[in-house]
Amino acid sequence: MYHISDTQIDFILNDISARGVEMESLQQNLLDHICCIIENKLEDNGDFEAFYRQTITTFYKEHLWEIEEETIRLLIFKNYYTMKKTMIYSGAATTALLLFGIFFKFMHWPGASAMLVLGIFIACFIFLPLAFTLRIKEKQNTRDKVVIGIGIFSSILLSLHVLFKVQHWPFANVLGIISLIILMALFLPAYFFSGIRQEETKINTIISSVLMVIGCGLILILMRSPYNVRSQNIRYTAHFLRNEYLIDGMLKKAIAMNDTSAALSMAQQKQSAIFTVCKSLKQDILEGVCGVSQFDASFESKEDLITDGSIKDVFENNARVEEKLKQLAQLMDEYQSFRKDAALPIDSKKILDLKDDRANNALATLSQIQMMLLQK
Amino acid sequence: MIYSSELIKGTLKTIVLKLLADNNKMYGYEITQKVKELTGDKIQITEGALYPTLHALEADELVTTESEFIGKRVRKYYKLSPSGKLKTKEKVNELADFMNTMKFLLDIKTA
Numbered sequence: 054m055y056h057i058s059d060t061q062i063d064f065i066l067n068d069i070s071a072r073g074v075e076m077e078s079l080q081q082n083l084l085d086h087i088c089c090i091i092e093n094k095l096e097d098n099g100d101f102e103a104f105y106r107q108t109i110t111t112f113y114k115e116h117l118w119e120i121e122e123e124t125i126r127l128l129i130f131k132n133y134y135t136m137k138k139t140m141i142y143s144g145a146a147t148t149a150l151l152l153f154g155i156f157f158k159f160m161h162w163p164g165a166s167a168m169l170v171l172g173i174f175i176a177c178f179i180f181l182p183l184a185f186t187l188r189i190k191e192k193q194n195t196r197d198k199v200v201i202g203i204g205i206f207s208s209i210l211l212s213l214h215v216l217f218k219v220q221h222w223p224f225a226n227v228l229g230i231i232s233l234i235i236l237m238a239l240f241l242p243a244y245f246f247s248g249i250r251q252e253e254t255k256i257n258t259i260i261s262s263v264l265m266v267i268g269c270g271l272i273l274i275l276m277r278s279p280y281n282v283r284s285q286n287i288r289y290t291a292h293f294l295r296n297e298y299l300i301d302g303m304l305k306k307a308i309a310m311n312d313t314s315a316a317l318s319m320a321q322q323k324q325s326a327i328f329t330v331c332k333s334l335k336q337d338i339l340e341g342v343c344g345v346s347q348f349d350a351s352f353e354s355k356e357d358l359i360t361d362g363s364i365k366d367v368f369e370n371n372a373r374v375e376e377k378l379k380q381l382a383q384l385m386d387e388y389q390s391f392r393k394d395a396a397l398p399i400d401s402k403k404i405l406d407l408k409d410d411r412a413n414n415a416l417a418t419l420s421q422i423q424m425m426l427l428q429k
Numbered sequence: 430m431i432y433s434s435e436l437i438k439g440t441l442k443t444i445v446l447k448l449l450a451d452n453n454k455m456y457g458y459e460i461t462q463k464v465k466e467l468t469g470d471k472i473q474i475t476e477g478a479l480y481p482t483l484h485a486l487e488a489d490e491l492v493t494t495e496s497e498f499i500g501k502r503v504r505k506y507y508k509l510s511p512s513g514k515l516k517t518k519e520k521v522n523e524l525a526d527f528m529n530t531m532k533f534l535l536d537i538k539t540a
Contacts, residue, residue: 062501081496081503082457082480088502089458112476120477127485 055095057088065105072109073118076125083112083120133187140183147176166219173216177209200243207235211272221363229276237269286358289413293359294348296420303427323388324426330381331419337374338419341367342412361411368408378405385422398425432472441474441482443524446509446517449492454508457483483507491516 065087069080087108095104113119150172157165185205189198210232217225241262248258277285336346342364345357352358368375385401398421407415437444448460455463461474486492491513495506509517531537 057500059501078505079480079484082483082505083476084502085456085499085504086458086461086476088499114477120480123477124481124484127481128488130485 143179320391
């Protein structure tokens, strides 16, 4: 039996790795295998190097790395099935969650937004990345791979845009615009021109491209243009300011008419408390949503505009503001127990719903409450 | 007569699994020698087919491995896992069934 020295082992290992086998466990397997052959077949005083060179050639047809290639192919093949299965299941889950989510949303049942968020998450982070990995394996040339990559990436961005939009998360519009630009300016031309060249994919490419243009077009139609948004906001702000002037005027008149020295009745006290809470809530909303608490006639040039953004955050981030809302509801109840004849423009039970409202609506409601009180 | 590599390819997994079932733990070279010995040199498993298969079996968790240092080199022993034992039975039965079908299909008369 031939005895292999440590230097010879290093020599074999280096040679295996020089021949392109990189997986460590495969290197070790082959090393042991060759050593076994040498130990069993080579005479004690045999020529190690010549025997090794001859033996290693029996391991392959053209190159030693064919063994590693075959190993990787088998391993990927195994993952391929798991990945495909996961892709199909996640695709089914996304579809089901979105369908039910949309249905629940229409019916105003609870759980709708949880389903939609989960559905879009699965689509963005499981289904689409897997679809990408599997599709690029099927494609041979780099161009097709890049086209698929861009397509999937923009789809992920677009889905996230919708998710951010419905959840009122920040940067929703930025995401939407970036994804549409990538989709229309980068993906569509690349996809169209690479697909149209081959006879067998020509028709499908044209149909899919047209569908994509229609889809993006519909999304863009639904999107409000910045110009539109601004003029809308100007109207909201002007509306709010007119209400403020009316309230101011009515208040001055009421003060002039009242005898300030006389003690206020209970109803009047409540009235005045409600008035103050409304005023302070309006300021909280204005500060929270628009960043300013005072508006004047030059709002347009200063770009101090009231939007129709959700005011949920104003209440969620500030317990004190939420407390004011509860206080308002309670005061309104008390006031109405003194003045049964005086109807307020909003039911006190519904006051708490205000925190889910949009800024312009909530401000108008609060102003209306003040005006009603001033009329009594 | 040495069988063609196409014939061996489809049955290699089964051969390796069955050998491991009968011999507890084995390393690569040992497997090739054992097959040679049992078949009277008729079946010779190449390194290029054996190691990819062993790695695939390991990835499928049908076999487990144990490493042993022999001087400076590492010897990897392969051993059936519980799921590998089940799979061996399944694969051997499948092959037996396949051989019967082939006999019928090719109309081979056994003596």
